[in-house]
Amino acid sequence: MRACFLALASLLIASVAAAQSPALDARVDQELPSLVSTYKALHAAPELSHREDKTAALLARELRGFGYEVTEHVGKYPKPEWQGHGIVAVMKNGAGPTVLVRADMDALPVEEQTGLPYASHVRTKNDAGIDVGVMHACGHDIHVTTLIGTAKLLAAMKDQWHGTLVLIGQPSEETIDGARAMLADGLYSRIPKPDYALALHDSSELEAGKISYTPGYALASSTSVDVTIRGRGAHGSRPEVSKDPIVLAAQFVMAIQTIVSRENSPFDPAVVTVGSIHGGTKYNIIPDDVHLQLTIRTYKEEVRQHILASLERIAKGVALAGGVPEDRAPIVKVSETEVTPAMYNDPALTAREAAALKKGLGADNVVEDPPVMGSEDFGQFGLEGHQIPTLMLRVGAIDADRIATSQKTGTPLPSLHSSLFWPVPEPTIRTGVKAMTLAVLELMKK
Numbered sequence: 034m035r036a037c038f039l040a041l042a043s044l045l046i047a048s049v050a051a052a053q054s055p056a057l058d059a060r061v062d063q064e065l066p067s068l069v070s071t072y073k074a075l076h077a078a079p080e081l082s083h084r085e086d087k088t089a090a091l092l093a094r095e096l097r098g099f100g101y102e103v104t105e106h107v108g109k110y111p112k113p114e115w116q117g118h119g120i121v122a123v124m125k126n127g128a129g130p131t132v133l134v135r136a137d138m139d140a141l142p143v144e145e146q147t148g149l150p151y152a153s154h155v156r157t158k159n160d161a162g163i164d165v166g167v168m169h170a171c172g173h174d175i176h177v178t179t180l181i182g183t184a185k186l187l188a189a190m191k192d193q194w195h196g197t198l199v200l201i202g203q204p205s206e207e208t209i210d211g212a213r214a215m216l217a218d219g220l221y222s223r224i225p226k227p228d229y230a231l232a233l234h235d236s237s238e239l240e241a242g243k244i245s246y247t248p249g250y251a252l253a254s255s256t257s258v259d260v261t262i263r264g265r266g267a268h269g270s271r272p273e274v275s276k277d278p279i280v281l282a283a284q285f286v287m288a289i290q291t292i293v294s295r296e297n298s299p300f301d302p303a304v305v306t307v308g309s310i311h312g313g314t315k316y317n318i319i320p321d322d323v324h325l326q327l328t329i330r331t332y333k334e335e336v337r338q339h340i341l342a343s344l345e346r347i348a349k350g351v352a353l354a355g356g357v358p359e360d361r362a363p364i365v366k367v368s369e370t371e372v373t374p375a376m377y378n379d380p381a382l383t384a385r386e387a388a389a390l391k392k393g394l395g396a397d398n399v400v401e402d403p404p405v406m407g408s409e410d411f412g413q414f415g416l417e418g419h420q421i422p423t424l425m426l427r428v429g430a431i432d433a434d435r436i437a438t439s440q441k442t443g444t445p446l447p448s449l450h451s452s453l454f455w456p457v458p459e460p461t462i463r464t465g466v467k468a469m470t471l472a473v474l475e476l477m478k479k
Contacts, residue, residue: 054393060186061467068182068466069458071095073151075174079140079167081157082205083115088138088177092202095181096122099188101200108204108211109218111370119215120202123224124188129196132476133227133421134469135411136173136180137206143168146452171449172235172430175456175465177202179233179428182466187473194477199224201414209255209373212413229382229476230423232411233469237449239429240436241460244390244468245402246426248383252376253302253330254337255408257368260285260325260348262312263361269317276357279312282323285351285363286310292343297336304330304406305340330406332375341367373410379422386424389475390468398464402427407449426472428465430456 071091080088089105097103101122108117118138144166145153155167169175184200205211239245262285264278286307293303305327312323327344331337348363357363391399415423431446439446447453 057186057393057467057470060189061182061463061470064182064185064466065459065463068178068462071181072174072178072458072462075177076149076169077151077153079153079155079169079174080138081142081159081167082139082208082211083110083118083160084157085118085138085204089118089120089202089204092138092177092181093120093122096120096184096200099185100124101184101188104223107218107220107223108214110210110214115205117214117218118204119211119218120200121220121223122184122200122202124198126191126198127195129194130228130477131197131199131225132473133199133201133230133414134180134183134473135201135203135230135232135414136176137203137211137411138173138177139205139207139211140167140173141170141207141450142166143170143450143452145170147455149455168452170451170454171207172454172456173206175235175428175430175461176233178462179465179469182462183469183473186466186470190470190474193479194474195479196477197225198473198477199227203411206410208371209408209410210370212373212410213370216413227414227421230411230414230421231469231472232423232425233465234409234425234427235430235456235461235465236427237430237446237454239402239427239431240433241429241431241457242464243398243400243429244394244426244464245400245429246378246383246387246424247402247404248378248380249404250332250375251378251404251425252409252412253304253332253404253406254334254375255371255373256329256337256341257371258327258329258341258344259364259366259368260327260344261364262323262325262348262352263363264319264321264323264355264357265361266321267319269319272319275319276355276361277319278321278323279319281351281355281357282310282312282325284355285348286325288347288351289344292340292347296339296343301333301336302331302404302406303336303340304328305344330408332404373408374412376409376412376423376425377415378424382422382424386426386472386475390471393471394464394468424472426468428461428468430461432457432460
């Protein structure tokens with residue numbers, strides 16, 4: 034009798050899921066034209082980290098219009114000029130779990146080269162006063178649009194879920210200090226502590242219409258490091274009286290390549306990348322200093338600490354070999370703000386959501402992906418990933434034809450942060466909204 038009851042219950046659940054999916058599809062398709070229009074407007078008007086004024090205002094206005102209780106300007110930064118642009122929207126719907134869903138809002142200092150009719154032509158001064166192009170080269174415009182669509186659908190489907198839904202518009206993910214800033218501004222004293230935290234990120238490799246997941250560690254930790262190689266300047270025609278910091282910086286860049294290849298176990302993934310190098314002002318002037326900006330990616334904290342120590346050692350060694358006086362020793366400074374731990378997807382939550390998404394989207398459209406060395410600060414909403422179960426899903430953003438062409442020609446697809454990256458809007462947004470709605474309903478269903 035018990036076995037028959039369980040079989041009948043399973044059949045009923047499957048029937049409900051099957052009936053719900055077409056209805057949800059219809060709701061998503063009804064909203065899609067408006068969402069695509071919103072996405073294109075966001076894409077054409079990107080804002081750098083710490084400056085997300087208009088994006089935050091748009092998101093707050095939309096969520097307030099759906100009936101959410103919205104709090105603006107959440108975020109406490111070490112620099113007072115970086116006013117918090119975080120958005121917190123809450124909808125209470127009786128007793129039940131509290132689920133947090135986050136979308137990041139900021140763009141990158143990249144000059145867009147896609148040629149799209151809605152491409153960004155925005156230029157601004159960055160924090161260093163340098164004129165830069167601005168582009169949503171990481172798909173945060175997709176994320177904000179997906180959050181808007183998910184918020185609207187869930188507000189209209191309150192009869193199907195219970196509990197407290199918290200939606201987060203997070204600033205400054207690209208500088209990996211936005212989540213920390215919102216928590217420092219008392220986020221969890223303003224809302225109930227979440228039982229679960231969810232997020233979605235677009236993928237530059239996954240086919241549109243698909244969702245991927247990674248149980249356990251999914252994204253690496255990230256640490257930004259500033260290195261100043263100091264020398265002694267001189268006329269370009271008299272290098273013998275200088276201590277050329279450009280030559281020393283070149284030696285330093287080459288020497289640190291051996292940290293991963295010769296000092297680190299191949300079983301412990303790690304990346305050391307020099308992303309920026311600046312020195313000198315004119316053809317015939319040897320400068321006093323060269324400034325480098327590095328990013329370090331690891332999964333293990335002990336590996337991260339070893340890399341940081343090696344950077345210091347190698348910088349000093351290069352200077353010593355070049356005869357640089359002790360009072361002009363290099364400076365290695367680890368950022369206190371642009372640092373975040375590895376992203377950890379709770380395995381039980383991941384398995385639960387993967388099963389729900391396979392029912393709602395089709396098993397072929399939900400795939401498991403390996404960990405990557407990219408980084409995210411979303412995990413900080415999980416209090417370092419272990420006290421609140423967290424899960425970040427990925428949504429495919431590339432049409433099948435582009436993927437097929439890339440595989441045929443061997444030409445890589447433009448990656449995230451590339452000036453040529455562009456997601457195909459309609460299927461990406463449709464899949465993202467449906468997936469995130471299903472993910473929330475799974476945790477909050479009646």
